[in-house]
Amino acid sequence: VIVQRSLSAKTLLHAKGGSLFAAYLKVLPVFIMVIPGMISRVLFTDEVACADADTCRRICGNQVGCSDIAYPKLVMELLPRGLRGLMMSVMIAALMSSLTSIFNSASTLFTMDIWHHLRPHCAEWELMIVGRVFVLVLVMFSVLWIPLVQMSQGGQLFQYIQSISSYLQPPVAVVFMAGCFWRRANEMGAFWGLFTGILVGCIRMALDFIYPEPLCGQPDSRPLVTKYVHYLYFSIILSVFTLIVVVITSLSTKPPDPERISRLTWFTRFETNNYVAGQPEEAGPKMDSTIRQSEGDELHRKDITSNITLSADQPEDGEVLIEEISNRSNASPPVAESVKKRSKLVSILLWFCGMEKKEDTETASTGKVLDNTHLLREEGHMHNFVNANLIVCLSAAVFLYAYFF
Secondary structure (H helix, E strand, O other), X not given: OHHHHHHOOOOHHHHHHHHHHHHHHHHHHHHHHHHHHHHHHHHOHHHHOOOOHHHHHHHHOOOOOOHHHHHHXXXXXXXXXXXXXXXXXXXXXXXXXXXXXXXXXXXXXXXXXXXHHHOOOOOHXXXXXXXXXHHHHHHHHXXXXXXXXXXXXXXXXXXXXXXXXXXXXXXXXXXXXXXXXOOOOOHHHHHHHHHHHHHHHHHHHHHHHHOOOOOOOOOOOOOHHXXXXXXXXXXXXXXXXXXXXXXXXXXXXXXXXXXXXXXXXXXXXXXXXXXXXXXEOOHHHHHHHHHHHHHHHHHHHHHHHHHHHHHHHOHHHHHHHHHHHHHHHHOOOHHHHHHHXXXXXXXXXXXXXXXXXXXXXXXXXXXXXXXXXXXXOOOOHHHHHHHHHHHHHHHHHHHHHHHHO
């Protein structure tokens, strides 16, 4: 989601500033989540910090621990009646916002990368319907996944989120960073790096589901990789493994063409050479315009010749033909008639769902190559301000990590 938002930025400076602002917001969970949990543990020791498995099962239904009820316990016990509903509304709204962004990103990936590849000539309204149906499938799959969440990491939601992120995010991050900062990385390296990395991460995730962590006093019969390797350490191992696969596969296969990485990596971001089929793009529009001009001249000569022949040999038929063409041009197209005949209820429903069919319009291509390299240049005091904030943010993150952990 963050990468999509960064790619939609106006300039590189805006993208860096937005990412830094998100990084500052990531520091807030230390104070929003950790400190309230510590307060709740002190105030409600018997409930949040239950001592044995039977007590925890009686309080919250989880024999591992009741840390998940720490924040709701604070809200329900300390806030007055009016603010309880307000706080619950805020929590539900935040949850819905997070789910909406995740479902929207997943739907976009499915419709544009998979469905559009299977049906390249599908209409826009079809993509919209497929995307919304895919969101419904994701919602049903998420509901069915809840029992697995309760089984993993003893049912503790925060640890489950961190473990799943450690198993699935490192391959994506490594491939993305390799594509940005290494020119030699190619499509095969990215594919096999993602495939093997996610496969290994899914195997480790499946082992966590099959062999849950035992309770205190019980023998630990889990495999060695789950018994002695924490999921955070496993994320480091998985990142190194994915990087090795990407490097070996990229070096063993054909390097990417220069036109395919032009202005797409860190070291080629300022290139001004635009390629089309291995040649500078300036040659493409000129050649196309020359061909179109010659074809247009040929068609124009044919039209003049046919009109002269028609007017000389068959004037009456020509008049009939001209009259027929004018009648056809004045007549409304069948698509418009079908739209007019469509009921108001159906039109309103299609408009509400965003699936109304619009008439196809031809857009003329100017054939000009736009040079947007100026959007990548950072000038002025804002460049130094953003870089200084990057150093401050990294220093704060290192300090908080070393102080609390």
